[in-house]
Amino acid sequence: MVKLFALSIFHKGASEARLLKTTSDLQSFSFFQRGTVNEFMTFASKTIVERTQPTQRQLVKQDAYICYVYVRADNLSGVLIADHEYPQRVAHTLLTKILDDFAAKVPADQWPQGTEATIAFDLLPAFLARYQNPVEADPLTKMQNDLDETKIILKNTIEAVLERGEKLDDMVNKSEKLSLQSKAFYKTAKKTNSCCSFT
Amino acid sequence: MQRRRLHQSDQQDYSTTSTYTIQAGADQQGGPAGATGFGGSGAVGGSGGHLAQPLVYPSQPVAFESTIQIGESGQSLAPDSDDKYGKAARQWNLRAFSGQALRTLSAAAAVVTGNQPGTNNNNQDNYNYSASIPPSGQFIKSEEHFEPEPEPEIFVMAARDRTGEFANAIRSLQARNITRAVNIRDPRKAKQVQSYSEFMMVARFVGKNIASTYAKLEKLTMLAKKKSLFDDRPQEIQELTYIIKGDLNALNQQIARLQDISKDQRRHTSGKHLVSHSSNMVLALQSKLASMSTDFKQILEVRTENLKQQKTRRDQFSQGPSPLAAHTVSPSTAKQGSLLLSEENQAVSIDMGGSSDTTPLLSTQTQMAIYDESDNYVQQRAETMQNIESTIVELGGIFQQLAHMVKEQEEIVERIDTNVADAELNIEAAHGEILKYFQSVSKNRWLMIKIFGVLIFFFLFFVVFMS
Numbered sequence: 001m002v003k004l005f006a007l008s009i010f011h012k013g014a015s016e017a018r019l020l021k022t023t024s025d026l027q028s029f030s031f032f033q034r035g036t037v038n039e040f041m042t043f044a045s046k047t048i049v050e051r052t053q054p055t056q057r058q059l060v061k062q063d064a065y066i067c068y069v070y071v072r073a074d075n076l077s078g079v080l081i082a083d084h085e086y087p088q089r090v091a092h093t094l095l096t097k098i099l100d101d102f103a104a105k106v107p108a109d110q111w112p113q114g115t116e117a118t119i120a121f122d123l124l125p126a127f128l129a130r131y132q133n134p135v136e137a138d139p140l141t142k143m144q145n146d147l148d149e150t151k152i153i154l155k156n157t158i159e160a161v162l163e164r165g166e167k168l169d170d171m172v173n174k175s176e177k178l179s180l181q182s183k184a185f186y187k188t189a190k191k192t193n194s195c196c197s198f199t
Numbered sequence: 200m201q202r203r204r205l206h207q208s209d210q211q212d213y214s215t216t217s218t219y220t221i222q223a224g225a226d227q228q229g230g231p232a233g234a235t236g237f238g239g240s241g242a243v244g245g246s247g248g249h250l251a252q253p254l255v256y257p258s259q260p261v262a263f264e265s266t267i268q269i270g271e272s273g274q275s276l277a278p279d280s281d282d283k284y285g286k287a288a289r290q291w292n293l294r295a296f297s298g299q300a301l302r303t304l305s306a307a308a309a310v311v312t313g314n315q316p317g318t319n320n321n322n323q324d325n326y327n328y329s330a331s332i333p334p335s336g337q338f339i340k341s342e343e344h345f346e347p348e349p350e351p352e353i354f355v356m357a358a359r360d361r362t363g364e365f366a367n368a369i370r371s372l373q374a375r376n377i378t379r380a381v382n383i384r385d386p387r388k389a390k391q392v393q394s395y396s397e398f399m400m401v402a403r404f405v406g407k408n409i410a411s412t413y414a415k416l417e418k419l420t421m422l423a424k425k426k427s428l429f430d431d432r433p434q435e436i437q438e439l440t441y442i443i444k445g446d447l448n449a450l451n452q453q454i455a456r457l458q459d460i461s462k463d464q465r466r467h468t469s470g471k472h473l474v475s476h477s478s479n480m481v482l483a484l485q486s487k488l489a490s491m492s493t494d495f496k497q498i499l500e501v502r503t504e505n506l507k508q509q510k511t512r513r514d515q516f517s518q519g520p521s522p523l524a525a526h527t528v529s530p531s532t533a534k535q536g537s538l539l540l541s542e543e544n545q546a547v548s549i550d551m552g553g554s555s556d557t558t559p560l561l562s563t564q565t566q567m568a569i570y571d572e573s574d575n576y577v578q579q580r581a582e583t584m585q586n587i588e589s590t591i592v593e594l595g596g597i598f599q600q601l602a603h604m605v606k607e608q609e610e611i612v613e614r615i616d617t618n619v620a621d622a623e624l625n626i627e628a629a630h631g632e633i634l635k636y637f638q639s640v641s642k643n644r645w646l647m648i649k650i651f652g653v654l655i656f657f658f659l660f661f662v663v664f665m666s
Contacts, residue, residue, distance in 0.1 A: 057573045057575075088575070088576065089576065089583060140580075140584075140587070143587055144583065144586065144587055144590070147587060147591065147594065148590070150594060151590065151597070154594065154597045154601065155597070158601055158604070161601060161604050161608070162604070164608060165604065165611070168608055168611045171611075172615050172618065175618035175622065176618050178618065178619070179619070179622040179625065182624075182625035182626045182629065183625045185625065185626065185629045186626070186629035188629075189628075189629040189630075189636070190629075190632050192633075193632050193633075193636045193639070
């Protein structure tokens with residue numbers, strides 16, 4: 001099952017990375033683990049961002065989780081933590097989109113100094129929720145799926161058409177026989193009519 | 200089982216000798232080479248004396264018939280699993296002029312060194328001397344002769360290596376096959392033709408190789424000319440380059456060998472035309488090889504050009520990662536980072552263990568993976584797009600097929616329509632006829648009644664008036 005766990009935006013400063021916004025979906029963990037897991041994720045994201053060069057994408061694999069990170073040229077970076085099955089491309093697309101949105105909404109001067117409280121950007125949870133299902137969210141994936149479905153439907157259609165062809169052949173034969181027999185019927189009727197004397 | 204391979208009658212006790220011969224008269228013309236070869240190892244028992252016989256070849260046709268016959272009758276023998284030599288020889292007998300036989304024989308040569316087929320030249324020659332003996336008689340005789348041989352004696356000298364003689368014999372045999380149509384009483388001419396045929400074989404082989412290498416070169420050309428940024432298949436290209444290089448080298452060597460053979464020939468033979476022909480052929484092959492090598496060089500240049508272009512384009516698109524300098528992170532946090540990363544969502548336990556030495560490795564690894572990553576992302580997108588495009592094209596094709604099929608079926612539908620209309624017409628007409636009939640029937644009755652009524656009236660009238 002493809003699943004996203006956390007999505008966070010950092011600003012990569014000269015010495016460290018500042019967490020600007022984060023959201024997470026920890027339903028799969030037990031209640032008591034959630035806090036620790038959250039901390040871990042934040043820390044890990046921070047570390048990864050600090051170790052990534054600007055204009056780079058990266059993914060770090062763990063036993064069951066993958067962290068996707070994208071650091072932009074202006075040092076705005078996003079981290080996405082997902083499971084192994086989440087398609088890479090969609091992850092990076094999501095990150096790019098998030099960062100673009102963020103950059104559009106929140107002015108750049110707030111970045112180096114912002115904290116979670118000061119920055120007003122509420123779209124993260126919505127994004128996270130939407131992208132839980134990559135098929136729906138990512139247009140490319142959706143298109144691919146739709147096309148595949150269409151292909152299947154078309155294949156079925158062609159099979160149906162082939163069947164129709166067979167049935168039509170049957171019909172032709174039957175109608176031919178019918179026509180021949182009706183002709184014979186007509187001839188017989190005519191013959192009966194020819195000897196017209198009523199005796 | 201060894202016995203069965205020995206097709207020659209053994210007038211002498213060859214069981215003790217480990218001479219081997221190509222079966223069924225194969226050796227007649229291979230004589231000189233064979234004889235010398237065998238003579239070399241002829242220190243083996245009484246066979247040495249026979250081997251020393253110069254193997255004059257009285258009548259070739261008989262030998263050939265005998266070969267073929269023996270080969271056929273040889274089919275009756277159940278081939279042993281390790282009777283490769285026998286099988287190969289039979290094959291050779293049957294397909295006397297194919298290179299395949301040569302190859303099987305050569306394969307059998309490896310077996311021969313361990314086995315002792317034990318057939319020998321001399322009996323065959325003896326048979327050939329007495330050409331009047333029918334070939335089948337030869338075979339039967341040989342069979343009979345070998346039946347009583349005790350088997351274990353054959354295995355006595357299993358360790359003698361006669362591959363050289365065998366190879367010589369094969370070569371001469373092969374040459375003899377080709378020249379069988381010629382009445383070869385003159386050993387010199389035989390040699391000439393034999394060496395010439397050898398030359399032709401090698402030349403043909405070289406030509407074939409050149410053709411195949413050319414095909415590979417063309418494939419490489421196509422691969423190298425592709426300019427797409429992501430569809431590049433470097434391993435294939437490299438492999439292909441390597442293969443072609445090896446082929447070119449091998450071809451070079453073969454042509455050099457060919458040249459040696461032709462020089463050899465020049466010494467032996469006197470025919471001017473033969474000599475000039477062979478030299479021309481060598482020249483032609485060499486020129487072909489040279490042209491191929493130049494093409495190959497050009498292709499390699501084109502490929503390096505393409506690589507350079509690709510690199511510049513790639514640098515353009517992905518804004519060049521800064522040189523992979525090691526990232527300066529405080530070691531403690533780095534240590535913790537790696538630890539935590541490795542155990543992030545596991546048992547939720549902080550383990551300040553000692554995987555600290557993985558940090559530098561991790562950083563370099565990650566940094567090395569960096570360039571690939573963004574590249575990978577873009578590549579994936581391109582791949583997806585290509586996928587989608589191809590799917591759409593496929594869908595278009597499917598739609599077209601669908602339309603075609605429906606159109607075809609429309610014709611059938613029209614036929615059905617016609618048939619049904621015909622049937623309707625006929626039925627209507629028949630209905631009409633029957634109606635007419637019915638009407639006529641009913642009408643007639645009325646008339647009948649009327650007529651009878653009038654008649655009866657007249658009868659009554661007459662009867663009344665008369666009485």
